[in-house]
Amino acid sequence: VVGAGGAARGVIYGLLEAGSERITVMNRSVDRAGRLVADLVRCRGDWAPRLSAAALTPEELVETTRDAALLVNATTVGMWPQLEGSIWPDDAPIPAHLVVFDLVYNPLETRLLQQARRAGATAIDGLGMLVRQGALAFDMWTALGIPIDEIDAVMRTACQQALGV
DSSP: OBOOSHHHHHHHHHHHHTTOSOEEEEESSHHHHHHHHHHHHHHOGGGGGGEEEEEOOHHHHHHHHTTOSEEEEOSSTTOTTOTTOOSSOTTSOOOTTOEEEEOOOSSSSOHHHHHHHHTTOEEEOSHHHHHHHHHHHHHHHHOOOOOHHHHHHHHHHHIIIIIOO
16 A cells, blocks of 8 residues: 555555455655554554555565555545656556556546556556445435445546546
């Protein structure tokens, strides 16, 4: 997981609850990544062996994902208006076995996701997570479940029309 803010915290918590064996939290500031790991370990001490922190460098990212199943971008890199940004280095192909989940949803197709698709990796944009968060909040407040797949389709159309993404 790249990033050490609130989105990263939520993703990591969910991955740990789902049984992920090992998660490396990467951030430009390894201290911030370490603080996030420490916070999560305070929450559940038994998570300690499954978590580590590392500095986000191109070399470390490539090495860490060599045997990984999932790469999550929980940063704003690649988000509008900095469309040319990507956490992945230009000179290294993304491993084809990797699932790349970019939490960014504007644009829907970030440079990172383009790199992943070109390499044959599975690429997932962040709109589905946004829709599901909204649906969960709506349901918690109203107890009136909403059709998530229909909302997702409407949101994708709206993004394409209004934002040109």
